Every structure is written in structure tokens, then in C-alpha cells.
Amino acid sequence: MTTQATEPHTQVEAPAVVEVSALVKTYGGIRACDGIDLTVRKGELVGLLGRSGSGKSTLLRHLNALNRPDSGQIKVFGVEVAAARGAELRALRRRVGVVFQQFNLIGRLSVLENVLVGGLGRVKGPRYGIITWPRAERQAALVCLDRVGLADRAYERAQNLSGGQQQRVGIARMLMQQPELVLADEPVSSLDPETAANVMDVLFRICLEDQLTVICTLHQVDLALGWTNRVVALRDGLVVLDRLTAKLDAERLTRIYATEPAPSSA
Numbered sequence: 001m002t003t004q005a006t007e008p009h010t011q012v013e014a015p016a017v018v019e020v021s022a023l024v025k026t027y028g029g030i031r032a033c034d035g036i037d038l039t040v041r042k043g044e045l046v047g048l049l050g051r052s053g054s055g056k057s058t059l060l061r062h063l064n065a066l067n068r069p070d071s072g073q074i075k076v077f078g079v080e081v082a083a084a085r086g087a088e089l090r091a092l093r094r095r096v097g098v099v100f101q102q103f104n105l106i107g108r109l110s111v112l113e114n115v116l117v118g119g120l121g122r123v124k125g126p127r128y129g130i131i132t133w134p135r136a137e138r139q140a141a142l143v144c145l146d147r148v149g150l151a152d153r154a155y156e157r158a159q160n161l162s163g164g165q166q167q168r169v170g171i172a173r174m175l176m177q178q179p180e181l182v183l184a185d186e187p188v189s190s191l192d193p194e195t196a197a198n199v200m201d202v203l204f205r206i207c208l209e210d211q212l213t214v215i216c217t218l219h220q221v222d223l224a225l226g227w228t229n230r231v232v233a234l235r236d237g238l239v240v241l242d243r244l245t246a247k248l249d250a251e252r253l254t255r256i257y258a259t260e261p262a263p264s265s266a
């Protein structure tokens with residue numbers, strides 16, 4: 001029996017971007033996802049919370065086919081992810097931007113080249129050096145850097161930037177891809193609280209401006225309350241809470257991390 005607690009959210013009229021139903025994924029005897037149902041609509045900013053090992057990353061990885069389900073159905077933009085192959089899968093992945101916990105920049109390359117990588121899906125052939133990228137792509141990359149406040153660092157090596165700055169470059173690279181859905185897996189967990197708040201502000205402000213749909217795994221309750229408009233909490237591979245952020249408070253959210261039974265829908 002599930003303890004799933006769902007309720008209508010703000011964007012009921014908006015089209016579904018992510019539709020997960022009865023998702024099960026096991027590793028040996030571990031049920032990382034134990035029958036997850038979740039629909040996320042265009043423009044929602046979803047915080048995915050839950051204790052370590054509750055299945056957040058496993059769920060996220062199913063959405064761009066990095067994981068294959070044991071059973072259940074996953075649709076992203078109406079495409080059955082597990083069945084997508086070849087050109088269909090590449091087209092789907094181009095619409096899904098990812099922000100990684102560890103930034104995943106190429107440290108010896110310039111900041112600008114790292115951002116340009118985000119546009120690789122639409123630029124054919126290998127690129128060696130900034131000058132070999134089309135001028136329009138370079139200009140677009142500079143605009144993305146400007147939006148995260150780093151245009152003046154474009155020609156520095158990425159490895160010379162601080163952690164918070166590197167994550168802003170990661171956000172600019174994601175923007176360069178021109179995605180419609182953004183998956184962010186603990187994007188600020190390696191940053192100090194002030195820097196984390198700053199990076200969350202950059203990420204969510206831009207996604208809101210561009211009307212992108214976001215699913216962001218987080219451990220920090222205050223950040224979820226401050227930036228998301230919906231919180232989904234997992235426990236033992238199941239959705240145990242699904243609420244508009246405006247209807248939540250820190251105490252209730254913190255209970256997700258308690259060792260006591262999962263929060264009820266009340």
C-alpha cells in the first residue's frame with residue numbers, strides 16, 4: 001500500500017511534460033523505485049526531496065533514459081522513454097538539460113568552450129578551439145554566460161573558477177542547449193549555504209523567465225521552500241508527499257528526513 005499524498009497543483013491546464021506511472025527499478029534486492037507515479041506539467045518548478053537512498057537520482061535518471069525500468073511507464077514530452085532509440089532518443093535528450101552536482105566541466109578548457117558544448121546537439125563535426133565554432137554559437141554562449149553573471153570570465157580556464165562560479169557555468173551550458181525540461185541532481189550540495197542560495201537563485205530565476213520545467217533533487221528544506229513551487233518527497237522508492245510549496249512549512253518538510261513513519265497526507 002502506498003502512502004502517496006497528491007493534490008492538484010497550480011498548472012493543471014498546462015500540458016504534461018513528465019508522466020511516470022508505476023515505475024519499478026530494483027538493484028539486487030533493493031527496490032530503488034517501488035511503484036512511482038508522478039506527473040509534472042510545463043512550467044512547474046519541482047523540488048524532489050527525500051533521505052539519501054530514497055530513489056531520487058534513480059527516478060531522475062529514468063527521465064533521460066540513463067536508467068531502464070524493470071516495469072512501469074515513463075513518458076517525457078509524450079515519448080515513451082524506455083522504448084526510444086537512435087534519432088528519437090537523441091531528439092528527446094536535446095530537449096532535456098541536465099545540471100550536475102559536480103558541475104562536470106572540462107577544467108582545462110575555457111569557460112566559453114564549456115558553454116559551447118551545450119550546443120553540440122545542433123552543431124555538426126568536431127570542434128578544436130573557440131574560433132572553429134560558428135559565430136552565432138559563440139554569441140549565444142556569451143549571452144548564456146551573461147545571464148549567469150559570468151560574461152567577463154569567458155576566456156578563463158574553467159578550473160580557475162570557484163565552485164559556485166563553475167556551477168553557474170554548468171547552468172549556462174544547460175541554457176545553451178535550449179532545453180524545455182531541466183533535471184538538476186543536487187546542484188548545490190557541494191556549495192556553502194550562501195553560494196548555494198545564490199546558485200539556486202540564478203538557476204530558478206532563469207528557468208522561471210524562460211518558462212522551463214524543472215525537477216531538482218535537493219536535501220536543503222529551506223532551498224526547496226524558497227525556490228520551488230511544488231515539492232515531491234520520496235521514501236523507500238515511493239512518493240510519500242506531493243504538495244504545493246506554498247502549503248508547506250519547514251517543520252513538515254523536515255519530517256521527511258526523520259526516522260519516524262513517512263508524513264501522511266493530512
Ligand SMILES: Nc1ncnc2c1ncn2[C@@H]1O[C@H](COP(=O)(O)OP(=O)(O)OP(=O)(O)O)[C@@H](O)[C@H]1O
Pocket residue numbers: 027030031032050051052053054055056057058059
Ligand atoms: N547503479 C546502482 N547499483 C546498485 N544500487 C544502486 C544503483 N543506483 C542506485 N542504487 C541503490 O538504489 C537506492 C536509491 O539510490 P538513489 O541514488 O536513487 O537515492 P537518492 O535518493 O538519490 O540518494 P542521495 O540523496 O544519497 O543521492 C539506494 O539504495 C542505492 O544504493
